[in-house]
Amino acid sequence: MALRNSTTERQRRLGTELRKLREQAGYSVTEGGELIGMGRTHLGHVEAGRTAIPSDRLRGLCDAYGCTRQPFVEALVAMSEDSGKGWWTEYRRALSQPVLDLAELEAAADALFSYESLFVPGILQTPEYTRSIFRSSQIERPRDNLEKAAQFRTERQQILTRVTPPTLHAVIHEAALHMRFGGMAVMRRQLLHLVRMAELPHVTIQVLPFTAEGLSACSTPLLLIESHGSALDTVLVDNPAAALFIHEEDAILKYRTRFDRLRTASLPPLDPGVSASTHESRDSLGLLQHVLYSLQEA
Known part of the structure; x- marks a missing residue:
């Protein structure tokens, strides 16, 4: 044995x-x-x-x-x-086990439900946005490790373009759209990338505005991962001390209810296929376009 x-x-x-x-x-x-x-x-x-x-x-x-x-x-x-062997195993010497675990869980996922309060979700980040976040963090990283970590986060995104991708529903707080990582040009390209990703039929992106009532602007980010026909769901709650993987049924139900509240309070999803003239005055795309305009004018 x-x-x-x-x-x-x-x-x-x-x-x-x-x-x-x-x-x-x-x-x-x-x-x-x-x-x-x-x-x-x-x-x-x-x-x-x-x-x-x-x-x-x-x-x-x-x-x-x-x-x-x-x-x-x-x-x-x-x-x-499951052998557990995937593209992520090449990073075993460079990255921590919880980071590798996330990639393995995402690879087996049927659906992903993400909420972020201060950042664009990792699976929707551009490489330059990712690098700027890593450079601004308090964790000192050798340059080689920074590049590997950024490359790893980019490779995670391949699940969204595979033959049978999981569905992704991301709720992003408006605060994350205003945070400056890498300067205005980097932020502008990041926001445009969100619009392009929203064109994928299995990707839904909503913005939770500052005006949403009864919800904290800085509530804890979460990632709900549905897998194996929802028989083995997992919630990932990340914090400075450690990544916490949760799979107790009662806890998952609470996080699912919380995510439902967040998306209900959010603006209607990004819909790049709809003409700008037909958009509601307050929807996710309209708000994102407003932020893009402010970045251009600043």
Whole structure:
């Protein structure tokens, strides 16, 4: 039984879900292992994400625990059979594990729901905008690491142009449109990039205006990742201390409700295909065009 030196979010999530199923069924670790001819220590390592579990044993364990949600079981099997090897593995020496975990989660996503209060979402950033953010951060980065981090963020965006892309719904606070990163020219190109990305049929972009009532302008950003037919959803909450991956059902429901409030309070989505003369006086594109004009005139 080979043990992993480090674990990914996917591996930890698989173990966590198996532990929850065991506890809900009322079995101890020893009893759970006996159900499939596995020792207590071995099952403990599986639940901690430190070692793999064959698909047949995983199905047998779910069956013994009385889990009848077949889509959920198949989602666990798919998670266990995933090699975890993707383009992001080339960055293992340069970037932290949570950053790599995000790319892996996005690669398996069916839908992404993003809210940002002070930045354009990473998956919608231009390279020069990204570099300017990294340069202005308080974290000292060697130039090589800065370039790798910026390149990594750009490569994450490839999921939006693949054959079967996830849907993306991004809510961006108006404050993020006014923040200056890299100067006016960089910001102008970034905002124009948002308009171009909104042309994709699976991308929806809304702006939450300063005038929205009852919502904090600096509320915590979030990324809700739906995957495996919503059987294994995850919320990412980023903060200066660490990235927090959340997958408890009650918590995810609260974040989903929060995102629904944000998009309901936001202006209608960017729609570059609609003639400017037919736009409502207050919609996301109209506000973005106003900011673009101010950048041009400044």
